[in-house]
Amino acid sequence: MSLWLVRPLLCTCVLAAVMAENLGAAEARRYASSDSDAGYVHWIDLYDTSNRKITADSTLPYSPQNTCGRCHDEQTISHGWHFNAFALGSTQGRPSEPWIWDDARTGTQLPLSYRSQPETQRSTFDPRDIGLTPWRMASQFGARFPGGGFGTPEQAAGPAPETAENTDDSESPIPQSPRWDFSGNLEIDCMVCHATSGQYDFESRRHHIDDENFAWAPTAAMHLATVEGRVSRIKDDADPEDEKTQAALPKLSYDAERFAPDGTVFFDLVREPDNNACYQCHTTVHVNDDGMEPAWIHDEDVHLRAGMKCVDCHRNGLDHDTVRGFPGEKRADGFSVSTLSCQGCHLGEESSGLASEKITSRAGRLGSPTPLHAGLPPVHFERLSCTACHSGAVPRDEATRIMTSLAHSLGAKERRTGFESPQIQGPIYRKLADGKIYPERIMWPAFWGILEGDAITPLNPDDVFEWTRRPLRVRKSFIEELASDPEKFDEKVGASLAAIETETGAEQAVYVSSGAVYGRLEDEAGNFSLELLPGDFGAAQPVSWPIAHNVRPAGWALGAAGCVECHSDEGKIFTSVVKPLGPAPLDAEPVTMASLQGLDAAQLMRWNQLFAGRSSFKVLVAISLAILFVIMLIGVGSVAGLLTRRLSSEGESKS
Known part of the structure; x- marks a missing residue:
């Protein structure tokens, strides 16, 4: 192409680039910024x-x-x-708390999310x-x-x-x-x-x-x-x-x-x-057999107790892409936030080798101490998250009921007993995709749906209410009015499923609760009855999401009392159980933490037995070494005496 044709083209490209740059700068200048640490008076x-x-x-x-x-x-x-x-x-990254559609009249507690969720939150x-x-x-x-x-x-x-x-x-x-x-x-x-x-x-x-x-x-x-x-x-x-x-x-x-x-x-x-703004949506209350546990018996998060604010770690820029603080978190803007995670802040992160990154990957951000973890084998850092030992309530024999701001409208001025649905429990301990054990909250869905093959599709809860309003005849609470009477439950749920099948034209309507699936089955005489349907239905499986707060200090961490706090027949991280809860009157079998982690019970027992005698073994070894040392001293003394006598006798003979 001749130069006289290329030159105008180059000029046009340069002019377009300059105009685009100027437009971008003008767009940026359109917004105000004080560029100062001082607050702007609005x-x-x-x-x-x-x-x-x-x-x-x-x-x-x-x-x-x-x-x-x-x-x-x-x-x-x-x-x-x-x-x-x-x-x-x-x-x-990892899952977040879902929106839970709760309708006490129809026994619905349906977890919803627009986000693409990993397998553990399917x-x-x-x-x-x-x-x-x-x-x-x-x-x-x-x-x-x-x-x-x-x-x-x-x-x-x-x-x-x-x-x-x-x-x-x-x-x-x-x-x-x-x-x-x-x-x-x-x-x-x-x-x-x-x-x-x-x-x-x-x-x-x-x-x-x-x-x-x-x-x-x-x-x-x-x-x-x-x-x-x-x-x-x-x-x-x-x-x-x-x-x-x-x-x-x-x-x-x-x-x-x-x-x-x-x-x-x-x-x-x-x-x-x-922090008050954060608490409106991020408050958790524990429930015992008597109702909501009083706040004064629980300790504040150790970071808040030290004077920190939520936003000290959960930061964001103008994009409001708030740092969540989980390991391996990546940002679209490329800024490193590794030292805003538990491990990065307290232990540091591996540097890529660049001199400019070595300082920013060090531990000690915001004055955080470096934990010694004295005597803790490195395998624990490969198989446990920081939160497994340090976050959430201290585990008990059985996971307790939990109320959250998002699910139970904490903060609204109303009277609560602590037993309102949805029925969330925690802490539980299970493995996530990275192979590490995390503490989580868990909930079993409860909803009405259509069964096709092995797939269950939930129905619109507003439609369900209209279709089941007459056959259910629940005025206030599904649990209070039906779950306490199995016969009434079978009758009304069966009638409601029939109404849904009539309205939708579906062959099989079902009700899901506590991991079980209820459906109407016809016998040889043409009579229908409500039965539990056999099979492993993915839609009936529990939904869970990690616990990050409240963080407990080192003295309250799991394992602070020694190895047997976890590695024993009473170690809560393995033996604690969680019972599937739901509106249906179903006495489901409890699930152990070991089974959630995919551990073999017999192997776990043998492993615990090794630790059970570990202290005695250490004492026995110490005594044995002491006896051996004494024997060695006696032996050395005997040898020394023998040499002394021999040298003395040789000296006398020469004389």
Whole structure:
């Protein structure tokens, strides 16, 4: 090609590159940054859901996206760990706690997750496969996540999941609910995490989300205005443009005293979230036979006790890709976070050899001590996670019931007995994909579904409630009204399965609980009865997720009292049991930790016997060595005396 043709082409490419670079720089400059460790004082203008500036006379709620997004890259933030799982189907490392759809009226405790889960958590189900729309997920679980994801139809939109009828090549969008027109979006609410402790009213936010006032919840939580009205009272077939519908939407009245003369409003916020914000979704309570155990008998996490904050380890940048702290964690931005894991912080990580990385891979971050692990054979680091010995409640003879914020709405002002569903237990000890033993929480799913071959597909819990409302006739609690009476259980569950088969046209409807599968079977006389179906059904298997906190100090770690604390017939890490629990009146056989770890009971017993006599063996060896030493001393003395006498006799003979 001649030079006169190449030169314009090169100039065009260079110009395009320069323009792209300038556009990128301009995009970056569009967002504000103080670039200082000092907190920026936020006297800011508020913008409503229509992107108009708010005054004391405005009638629409404030929009975090339109307000905060003027200075901060909301699009980048929306890909953060707390927001991205719902629509992007992301997975990163080990399993996380699923959303558990709990309906006490139908005996349902169904674990749900948009994330791709590893084999150890195979009993979680994608909400899209069950026909649960993003809006329905937001109305069910919105009070326990900070918004975005399935809380906004724009982020939740995308290709439907792969099923038998819908492959990866499908362009079918996720079905959306018309109720978005009434509720508005449940946007990412920055102040959930970044408001100073005590300023943000989480209870008010939960109350309005339960009333389907999604768009109004951030305004109410910050007490910027009084909000009255409930979207939940508007019928599904209402016309959004109708005057009556518009009149039924929530009404608000802004607090004029919150506005400065120039129209700005003061937001008292922090860059690093306080622990109180984390506790709203990450609190755990243990339950004994008498109910919820009081908090004062349990110790605080050793790191928090030392004055640390959650975000000291669980950090993130603008992308809000929060560090989870598990071994081998990788980040898309390439930054190393290895020293923010237990092992990396306390023991250090192997360096790649580059001089610039040797310091950043050392132990001692944030002043953490280096544990000695005196006398602990290296094989323990190959087969045990740090959390196996140091995290969670001290193991007992049997795993105890557990309540969590996500599953049991801890923090909401209501009375709890401790025995509410879903029935989560822990700690249990099982091996994960890396071959190490981890402490986990565990739950057996309970749901209604359709059996085809060996596969069970859960049914939409809203549909189940409508189809079984008459045959079940449960007013409040499936467990209280049916599980205590096996005959009534058989009768009503059998009738409900018949109703589901009639509604769906399926040949075999089933009810899953405690790892068992119930179905209607016909005898030779044509009579149906409720029976346990034989077989190993994957959908009935338990779901589990790791325990990381509370971390116990060295003196409370497993093994601190010696080898026999684990390697004995009473070693809880192997002999503790967990009993499959569910709404059905089934007395399931307990499962030992050894079986969860794939260990042979006879081999484990022989191994424990070796350790049982280990102390006596050490004493015997010490005594034997002492006796041998004395004998050697006597022998040496005898030899020395003999030589002395011989030398003396030889000297006398020469004389």
